Amino acid sequence: MxxxxxxxxxxxxxxxxxxxxxxxxxxxxxxxxxxxxxxxxxxxxxxxxxxxxxxxxxxxxxxxxxxxxxxxxxxxxxxxxxxxxxxxxxxxxxxxxxxxxxxxxxxxxxxxxxxxxxxxxxxxxxxxxxxxxxxxxxxxxxxxxxxxxxxxxxxxxxxxxxxxxxxxxxxxxxxxxxxxxxxxxxxxxxxxEPGKHADLAVLASDRPELWAAPQAEPHDLVAFGASRAAVRHVLVGGRLEVEEGRLTRLDLAEIYRESERCLGELIRRSGVTF
Amino acid sequence: MxxxxxxxxxxxxxxxxxxxxxxxxxxxxxxxxxxxxxxxxxxxxxxxxxxxxxxxxxxxxxxxxxxxxxxxxxxxxxxxxxxxxxxxxxxxxxxxxxxxxxxxxxxxxxxxxxxxxxxxxxxxxxxxxxxxxxxxxxxxxxxxxxxxxxxxxxxxxxxxxxxxxxxxxxxxxxxxxxxxxxxxxxxxxxxxEPGKHADLAVLASDRPELWAAPQAEPHDLVAFGASRAAVRHVLVGGRLEVEEGRLTRLDLAEIYRESERCLGELIRRSGVTF
CATH class of the missing domain: 3.20.20.140 (Metal-dependent hydrolases)
Structure with missing residues (x-):
């Protein structure tokens, strides 16, 4: 591997x-x-x-x-x-x-x-x-x-x-x-900085939890106010992987379906009953 | 008052x-x-x-x-x-x-x-x-x-x-x-229960943080997985105040504008300078 x-x-x-x-x-x-x-x-x-x-x-x-x-x-x-x-x-x-x-x-x-x-x-x-x-x-x-x-x-x-x-x-x-x-x-x-990968998360500053006086320290705003709900875009290596909060290349419904299938199979193999 | x-x-x-x-x-x-x-x-x-x-x-x-x-x-x-x-x-x-x-x-x-x-x-x-x-x-x-x-x-x-x-x-x-x-x-x-106000928050169970095996204890799922990002609808007294994550009767942009105005006024009156 x-x-x-x-x-x-x-x-x-x-x-x-x-x-x-x-x-x-x-x-x-x-x-x-x-x-x-x-x-x-x-x-x-x-x-x-x-x-x-x-x-x-x-x-x-x-x-x-x-x-x-x-x-x-x-x-x-x-x-x-x-x-x-x-x-x-x-x-x-x-x-x-x-x-x-x-x-x-x-x-x-x-x-x-x-x-x-x-x-x-x-x-x-x-x-x-x-x-x-x-x-x-x-x-x-x-x-x-x-x-x-x-x-x-x-x-x-x-x-x-x-x-x-x-x-x-x-x-x-x-x-x-x-x-x-x-x-x-x-x-x-x-x-x-130049020479590093463009791995970036762009936050939606128009959400209530990130709204503040213009004088507020931006690091504090993000550290104490943000959660993944505020993530608008994600770039990995300069490529947009999340756009407006949605995965661009993966299908969330398909991930759920596949997870459910794998979970059922795992529980069956484990012999655990509920 | x-x-x-x-x-x-x-x-x-x-x-x-x-x-x-x-x-x-x-x-x-x-x-x-x-x-x-x-x-x-x-x-x-x-x-x-x-x-x-x-x-x-x-x-x-x-x-x-x-x-x-x-x-x-x-x-x-x-x-x-x-x-x-x-x-x-x-x-x-x-x-x-x-x-x-x-x-x-x-x-x-x-x-x-x-x-x-x-x-x-x-x-x-x-x-x-x-x-x-x-x-x-x-x-x-x-x-x-x-x-x-x-x-x-x-x-x-x-x-x-x-x-x-x-x-x-x-x-x-x-x-x-x-x-x-x-x-x-x-x-x-x-x-x-009957006789009480219909004050309810409906969560979106299709979000990753609320996805789990069907055997998972639902109270644990909500208590440890949910945040307000998972709130889909809010009913107060039986009336839909939030629908699909959006306020039905209030204008968020207007709230921001009014907050900004009030904040500016407050800072001006306080005499604090930044």
Whole structure:
């Protein structure tokens, strides 16, 4: 699959190794992931330090070692390692990963819905760890709306660190320049400038939630007011993929039909009855 | 104004006394509010126990008394008293208001944005205090989207009390039956049944964020998936006020124009320059 997808779709598709999390992957699997990552240059994306119970279970299973110790022992800190969640990262962890290619994907809705906690984005910033924004799976965050996640990320840092701790601009960076750094794509996307891909979302400024006095700080307006409902156009590589809120090349009804078919098939194969 | 608006618009408008909060209202003002509330039967809506600094300032100003002690001394606990926020309500406060007509309006986005904290809805439930959902002012919550507030309310209780602590149905009740109780309107609105007003919001179930397996719990789908973007129709008293997402009787462009005019006038009068 890596050979098939790496660099496909005019270079837009990349391959990433995605072991789910420590508890569901064997030691040899992690060794294989490290070896493949270093040989092919593929990043490693996994979920870690999400919940307290999970961290306790890892210590139990791995002879008292926590997630970062385990990754260090497996040589994973030498790879381009991206951690979804990172709610329970400590200062000792951050000292240990410093200097490596290490980033965090913050998934605030999911971290609340599963009762995991609130990740400390300011601690990541201080440690120089780039932070992107994510939605985790649909079952954990339903809306899969990155604008909603950006808003929630900013709100949660404010209640954690005080109302001036995290600005609208800080929040938008999670989804743009800093998010691109978290993925190692900062030379290709994340800011609007010559030589980068024209990946743009155009918001409908005539919606009530984006209406404000002309003096209002535009970053705050977008970070705290926008949701995907305000997205008017989306350009990817300069091509219009969403126009006036509608997909230009995909048929939403067809996606629903196909999803329903796949879901029915999956439930049938699983043997679960309702 | 009370005489003019109480019972207007075919009984849909009611008058509520709305002193902002303890720190900006004099003792005689609160006395007048109590007297008027008891004489006319008008409820009292105010903001209280929102922020720690505010609570400290109240103690400083009112001879060591906290908000609930002060309200008790002013006779306000004898009125139909609704508190926006209530983040810092204690068990002692709840014991004190028990048996009165006392309710709380929960404003989760605002409580995060101002760094106030997370109100404990389960403590209100245990004390039998009805809780409604609110957005506070636009500057504190931007979207003024009650669906977004419902979702956030549920998510925050889960991170506070564990993932099973607050269901989608619990969350929807804040905006329906329990919200109606908080306003003393439980005999008129809040549930769909004969004899109540036909106040209904119809959601567009064909939106991606509301798509799910047929086995999914519908309350969870709405509580965690919906936002006002999913609202298709709104009926108030059986009359269609929003149809296919558009206001039927008001002109949005005209509202913007009038808002802009009023805002300009307000800024001019305030003498603030940008």
């Amino acid at each position: 890596g050979d098939r997808f790496e660099g496909a779709a005019e270079g837009r598709l990349r391959y990433v190794l995605n072991p789910r999390f420590i508890l569901s992957c064997s030691d040899p699997l992690w060794e294989g992931v490290r070896e493949l990552s270093l040989r092919r240059g593929w990043p490693v994306h996994t979920h870690a330090l999400e919940q307290r119970d999970e961290t306790l279970a890892v210590r139990e299973l791995k002879g008292g070692r926590d997630e970062v110790q385990y990754f260090a022992d497996q040589g994973l800190l030498a790879t381009d390692l991206r951690l979804a969640h990172g709610v329970w990262i400590t200062h000792e962890h951050l000292d240990r990963v410093r200097g490596g290619r290490f980033s965090v994907v913050h998934c605030p809705s999911s971290n609340l819905k599963l009762g995991s906690g609130v990740a400390d984005l300011l601690a990541f910033h201080r440690a120089g760890v780039p932070v992107g924004i994510g939605c985790d799976g649909a079952a954990c965050s339903n809306q899969l709306d990155n604008f909603a996640e950006v808003r929630l990320a900013a709100l949660l840092q404010k209640v954690k660190h005080g109302p001036d701790a995290f600005s609208g601009l800080d929040a938008l960076r999670l989804a743009t320049s800093e998010g691109a750094r978290a993925l190692g794509l900062q030379d290709e996307v994340g800011t609007i | 009370g005489d003019r608006f109480e019972g207007a618009a075919e009984g849909r408008l009611r008058y509520v006394l709305n002193p902002r909060f303890i720190l900006s209202c004099s003792d005689p003002l609160w006395e007048g509010v109590r007297e008027l509330s008891l004489r006319r039967g008008w409820p009292v809506h105010t903001h209280a126990l929102e922020q720690r600094d505010e609570t400290l300032a109240v103690r400083e100003l009112k001879g060591g008394r906290d908000e609930v002690q002060y309200f008790a001394d002013q006779g306000l606990l004898a009125t139909d008293l609704r508190l926006a926020h209530g983040v810092w309500i204690t068990h002692e406060h709840l014991d004190r208001v028990r048996g009165g007509r006392f309710s709380v309006v929960h404003c989760p986005s605002s409580n995060l944005k101002l760094g106030s904290g997370v109100a404990d809805l389960l403590a209100f439930h245990r004390a039998g205090v009805p809780v409604g959902i609110g957005c506070d002012g636009a500057a504190c919550s931007n979207q003024l989207d009650n669906f977004a507030e419902v979702r956030l309310a549920a998510l925050l209780q889960k991170v506070k009390h564990g993932p099973d602590a607050f269901s989608g149905l619990d969350a929807l009740r804040l905006a329906t039956s329990e919200g109606a109780r908080a306003l003393g309107l439980q005999d008129e609105v809040g549930t769909i």
